[in-house]
Amino acid sequence: MSLVAVVDLAHPDLALTPTIRSTDASIQVVSHTATDPETGMFFFLVEADSFPEFEAALEADHTVSESMLVAEASTTRIYRLGHTPGTKLVSPPVTEMGGLMLEAESTSDGWSVRMQLPDRETLGALWEHCENEGIQFELGHIYSLDDFSLDGVGLTDAQHDALIMAYEAGYFEEPRGTSLEELADELDISPTAVGGRIRRGTARLIERTLLDEE
Incomplete structure (x- = not known):
C-alpha cells in the first residue's frame, strides 16, 4: 500500500544547504520540477526580508552552478537554479524508486520533505541510500495513503x-x-x-x- 512520509534531511552538500544555513530565507521547492532528474534545473519559491543578502548567499553556495530570477513580488520570488556535480539530491533516487516528491521546505539546518512512496520497503531503501551518502534522515510522520487522504494531514x-x-x-x-x-x-x-x-x-x-x- 502506498504511503506518505515526512522526513527531515540534513547534509552540508544537500542542495542550497549553505544558503539555508546562512540566511533567514524560507525556501520551498516548486514540487513538479523536483520529479524530473534529467533536466538538472529546479525551481524554488523563496520568501525573504533581504533578497540582496539571499542572492549573495547563492553566489557563495557551492551547491549552486547557476541561478536565474523567474518572477518576483515584494517578499516572494521564484528562482531557477542549477546544481553543481557534487550536490546531493534526494528527488532523483525517490523518482527512481517509484516515489513522488510532494513538497520540500527549508528548515534551519536542511530540508523537510513530504514524499509519496510505494511501500515501507521503498522507505527503507531510501533511508539506506541516505545513510550511505551520509545524509541525516529523521522520519517525522508516516501515513498510509488512505489515512493521509481521509484525515486531512500532510503538513511538514x-x-x-x-x-x-x-x-x-x-x-x-x-x-x-x-x-x-x-x-x-x-x-x-x-x-x-x-x-x-x-x-x-x-x-x-x-x-x-x-x-x-x-
Missing part, C-alpha cells in the same frame, strides 16, 4: 510547529495575542518565514479538509 513538521505555536499563542484571536515577530523569535527564523509557513500550512489544511468535503 515546520508548518505543523508554526501553526500549533501560533494557535497556542493567540495569533488567530482578535485582537491577536502575539505577532509574527514574537513567533519568529520563538522559532529562531525570520517573520517572513513564519508567515509563509502559516499561510502554506493553512492552505494545506483547507485543501485536505474543506475542499475534499466538497
